[in-house]
Structure formats: structure tokens, C-alpha cells
Amino acid sequence: MPAGFDFRWANVGEATTMGSEVFFRGSPLSWLSYNANAVYTNARFDEKRDPDIDDSDRIPRSPDLTAYGELMFKMGRANLSTSVNFTGSMFIDHVPEEDETNYILEKTDPYATVNARIGYRINRLVELQLIAKNLFDYTQPTRDITDAAYIYAPLIGRQISAGITIDL
Numbered sequence: 240m241p242a243g244f245d246f247r248w249a250n251v252g253e254a255t256t257m258g259s260e261v262f263f264r265g266s267p268l269s270w271l272s273y274n275a276n277a278v279y280t281n282a283r284f285d286e287k288r289d290p291d292i293d294d295s296d297r298i299p300r301s302p303d304l305t306a307y308g309e310l311m312f313k314m315g316r317a318n319l320s321t322s323v324n325f326t327g328s329m330f331i332d333h334v335p336e337e338d339e340t341n342y343i344l345e346k347t348d349p350y351a352t353v354n355a356r357i358g359y360r361i362n363r364l365v366e367l368q369l370i371a372k373n374l375f376d377y378t379q380p381t382r383d384i385t386d387a388a389y390i391y392a393p394l395i396g397r398q399i400s401a402g403i404t405i406d407l
Contacts, residue, residue, distance in 0.1 A: 256282040277306040302329040366404040
């Protein structure tokens, strides 16, 4: 079986997850609207998984803070939107070379990705689109080809696509 795809499930005990979320949506001008949200999450096991490792009570892949913001502009038949996705730092289980004696609980750096979309409505049924994801080409700074589960951020950089939307 390929590295990272050999899973072993184990019950690690009870956990508690608490958090809060705030969301805003508005349209201050006829041609401008926005969406924004932020989520704080405190996700912890009730007991440490390993008493010798600090923060081993943290639930992996659960960032403390995530946020999203989007601005949308409409100008006649054209529209433009841009968005930012923020993911705060989180803890990731990392087992280099599939050797459990080298187990590391890693704290990731926070990161953000920026996306943009331009659309032009030809008529009430057809819209042309140009979409750019991850505009600033952010990718996960560290990789481990021996641990396929060691993914916490985009592995693929900027993606640009074009398309046609047909409303039926």
C-alpha cells in the first residue's frame, strides 16, 4: 500500500469542541456587496494523547481561527468578485518515513489565499467567466512524500480557468 494510506484507527478518548462565529453580509451601494465571516474554534481532547508532547490535547487539523471575506462589484453586464480565505495555525500529526518513533506534532503557520472572478453576461441565459484561484500562488511550504496525510494547505498554486455559464 502507498505511504500514508495505511490507516490504523484508535479511540483516543473524549473531546470537547467549542467556538463562536460572526457573519456579516451587506450591500451598501447598488453595485457593491460583501460577505465576511470569522470562526473561532477551541477543539481539544479531554486528556493529552501523549503526556510528553506539549499540545497533544489539541485535535489535529482544527485551526483556532478561520475567516472569509468577499467583495462583489456589479457594473452593467459585468461583475467582479474577489475573496480572501484565511486559515489560522493548527496542529498536524506528522510521521516521517512512516516511522512512529519519529512522530511529530507540528504547529503550522497561518496562511491566506486570494481568489478573483470576472463575469460578463451576454444575455439573460449566458455568462462568460474568468476565474483565478490562489492568485498569489501560495503553497504548503513543507512537504513529505513519505506521509500522504501530511497536507494542511494548498499543494497546487495559482489556477486560472475560463468558462461559460448557461442558465436554463
